[in-house]
Amino acid sequence: MIPYSKQAITEEDEIAVNNAIVSPLITQGPKVVEFEKAICEMHGCEDAVACSSGSSALILAYAGCGINESSIGIVPSITFASTANALRHLGAKVVFCDVDHESGLIDLQSLEESLQSVRKTTNFKNGVITPVSLAGRVAPLKEIRKLADQFEMMVVEDASHSPLAWSDEDGVNVRSCSCEWTEFATLSFHPVKHVCCGEGGAVLAKNKDLASLPRRLSTHGIEKNTDPNRPWMYEQLDLGWNFRLTEIQASLGISQLSRLKSGIIERKKLAANYHRALSDYPFKDFIGLPDIGDGHSLHLYVVRFLEPLMRDKAYHFLKSKGIASQVHYIPVYKHPYYKNQYGEIEMEGAEKYFESCLSLPLYPGLAEADQSKVIHALSSFLEEQKR
Numbered sequence: 001m002i003p004y005s006k007q008a009i010t011e012e013d014e015i016a017v018n019n020a021i022v023s024p025l026i027t028q029g030p031k032v033v034e035f036e037k038a039i040c041e042m043h044g045c046e047d048a049v050a051c052s053s054g055s056s057a058l059i060l061a062y063a064g065c066g067i068n069e070s071s072i073g074i075v076p077s078i079t080f081a082s083t084a085n086a087l088r089h090l091g092a093k094v095v096f097c098d099v100d101h102e103s104g105l106i107d108l109q110s111l112e113e114s115l116q117s118v119r120k121t122t123n124f125k126n127g128v129i130t131p132v133s134l135a136g137r138v139a140p141l142k143e144i145r146k147l148a149d150q151f152e153m154m155v156v157e158d159a160s161h162s163p164l165a166w167s168d169e170d171g172v173n174v175r176s177c178s179c180e181w182t183e184f185a186t187l188s189f190h191p192v193k194h195v196c197c198g199e200g201g202a203v204l205a206k207n208k209d210l211a212s213l214p215r216r217l218s219t220h221g222i223e224k225n226t227d228p229n230r231p232w233m234y235e236q237l238d239l240g241w242n243f244r245l246t247e248i249q250a251s252l253g254i255s256q257l258s259r260l261k262s263g264i265i266e267r268k269k270l271a272a273n274y275h276r277a278l279s280d281y282p283f284k285d286f287i288g289l290p291d292i293g294d295g296h297s298l299h300l301y302v303v304r305f306l307e308p309l310m311r312d313k314a315y316h317f318l319k320s321k322g323i324a325s326q327v328h329y330i331p332v333y334k335h336p337y338y339k340n341q342y343g344e345i346e347m348e349g350a351e352k353y354f355e356s357c358l359s360l361p362l363y364p365g366l367a368e369a370d371q372s373k374v375i376h377a378l379s380s381f382l383e384e385q386k387r
């Protein structure tokens with residue numbers, strides 16, 4: 001089966017992991033510090049806290065924004081459930097916002113309407129907006145910052161899909177993960193992502209002050225070295241978690257991070273192949289292609305089927321030919337947990353995007369012969385549909 005994504009592990013990765021296993025410290029050692037430094041240097045943010053997953057990174061970032069039971073968080077309906085779940089873990093109310101039906105990115109008009117409505121109808125004390133830079137395309141962070149300032153909200157970019165992505169927003173270079181427009185950004189190091197640690201994540205922060213609470217909370221809320229005369233002394237200041245990344249995971253992360261740029265170049269090349277092939281007959285009238293401008297970091301290559309029900313048929317057809325594809329994502333409000341919390345919700349852009357989207361195989365190491373197989377299978381599928 002050709003997977004829709006998978007990790008790329010090299011000999012250097014293996015050596016890094018093997019060295020870490022036999023080193024004196026296999027957790028809370030120098031490799032985590034080195035990994036955090038490398039993340040900051042690469043993304044241009046001031047501080048980073050490595051942690052156990054992208055989901056725990058979101059919890060830590062929201063906690064760093066002061067989110068609690070009297071807060072709200074506005075999230076796009078098209079994302080992985082964690083973006084919203086992390087708010088619920090802190091007791092906050094989730095407000096879903098619609099997305100653009102072609103890109104799946106948060107829709108600014110819907111965001112503004114949500115902000116106006118929550119201001120009128122709820123009594124929240126503080127709040128956060130979480131744009132998701134979906135598939136590797138940067139959400140409109142500059143515009144979102146403006147709205148956030150107007151409505152006194154914090155901003156956390158869920159950048160799980162978008163390390164090193166950038167966009168041109170009204171002539172301004174807007175970089176994902178830089179935290180120039182946001183308080184925090186979060187990354188995931190799950191195996192299908194650009195950088196793999198097995199499991200892992202990071203909170204990227206605008207400055208060291210903002211990073212200090214997520215850092216402490218990631219290790220039980222404990223502050224060490226609080227008394228110079230008693231070096232063993234530590235104090236628990238907050239109720240935190242053990243969300244730490246191990247030295248073994250960090251060593252893999254450092255090794256993987258050194259190939260982040262080349263991995264994106266390879267993804268771009270593969271995406272360009274899809275683009276070229278799918279712009280032509282017989283695809284043109286049936287498939288909408290993603291906008292993969294220069295700054296897209298291509299976590300996913302998502303096509304849209306323009307006719308109703310065609311996406312599901314295509315998924316099954318590809319599977320029958322040994323090709324895995326995936327739907328990113330089911331609108332989060334459709335999950336039974338959220339229906340139980342907030343009742344039935346239906347948003348036009350999110351429904352349209354969800355019904356049409358399909359992520360095709362894309363990962364460094366995808367052989368061109370396998371990619372041709374995907375394109376050929378899609379072509380056969382469309383020929384069959386036309387009959």
Ligand SMILES: Cc1ncc(COP(=O)(O)O)c(C=O)c1O
Nearest residue numbers: 053054055080082160188189190
């Ligand atoms: C957009 C988004 N946010 C958050 C997460 C959560 O990351 P993790 O699986 O590392 O907890 C993911 C992972 O799939 C994701 O795609």
